[in-house]
Amino acid sequence: MAVYDRFARFYDRLFAPFESRFLRAWRKESLAELPTGADILELGCGTGANFELYPPFRRAVSTELSKKMIDIAVGRSCGSALLQADAQHLPFPANSFDAAFATLVFCSIPDPNAAFSELRRVLRPNGTVILLEHVRPPGIAGRLFDVLNIATTALIDDHFNRQTADLAKTAGLEVKEVRKKAGGIVNLIVCRNV
Numbered sequence: 745m746a747v748y749d750r751f752a753r754f755y756d757r758l759f760a761p762f763e764s765r766f767l768r769a770w771r772k773e774s775l776a777e778l779p780t781g782a783d784i785l786e787l788g789c790g791t792g793a794n795f796e797l798y799p800p801f802r803r804a805v806s807t808e809l810s811k812k813m814i815d816i817a818v819g820r821s822c823g824s825a826l827l828q829a830d831a832q833h834l835p836f837p838a839n840s841f842d843a844a845f846a847t848l849v850f851c852s853i854p855d856p857n858a859a860f861s862e863l864r865r866v867l868r869p870n871g872t873v874i875l876l877e878h879v880r881p882p883g884i885a886g887r888l889f890d891v892l893n894i895a896t897t898a899l900i901d902d903h904f905n906r907q908t909a910d911l912a913k914t915a916g917l918e919v920k921e922v923r924k925k926a927g928g929i930v931n932l933i934v935c936r937n938v
């Protein structure tokens with residue numbers, strides 16, 4: 745992804761103020777929902793901000809589209825296999841993982857339905873999906889995000905008005921819980937592969 749190849753060098757510095765204020769706590773809460781001792785898959789691992797929060801695993805694979813983001817993530821390795829892959833075309837056989845997760849990724853995926861369908865394919869039945877995503881907030885703020893979305897998609901390929909929990913449900917996942925953060929601008933979404 746060209747945008748993140750360009751951002752990679754600045755990404756951690758750009759996010760540092762958010763990490764220390766709230767993002768790291770939300771990451772921790774999200775990854776605490778993953779099963780332990782399992783086969784786990786991360787989509788769009790970026791520079792590896794979640795690596796030190798992975799639960800004890802049997803096998804972990806961290807995937808990412810941008811080569812430049814991977815180059816930074818390599819230095820943070822947590823024992824997972826790091827792989828360049830598009831979430832819309834995952835290079836794994838069906839029923840490969842017990843759980844999958846993504847943080848701040850589904851806003852950038854061009855076809856989220858394709859990515860959900862791939863997730864469902866590579867997850868075992870009853871597998872867990874954990875998402876931490878910025879989404880279209882409820883109420884009047886949602887309209888503002890619709891307008892913002894015009895600029896963010898054009899400039900940084902980032903969809904500011906995605907309704908990710910609804911998309912997950914439409915794709916056939918069971919959405920078990922949606923925890924709203926920051927007035928609903930960010931959602932921690934817990935799903936099950938049915």
Ligand SMILES: C[S@@+](CC[C@H](N)C(=O)[O-])C[C@H]1O[C@@H](n2cnc3c(N)ncnc32)[C@H](O)[C@@H]1O
Nearest residue numbers: 748788789790793809810830831847848849852
């Ligand atoms: C905002 S960053 C989040 C990175 C990391 N997950 C985090 O929480 O810091 C979005 C990431 O999603 C990746 N990404 C975007 N589209 C993708 C796709 N189709 N498949 C895999 N990764 C993708 C980008 O390259 C980028 O690293």
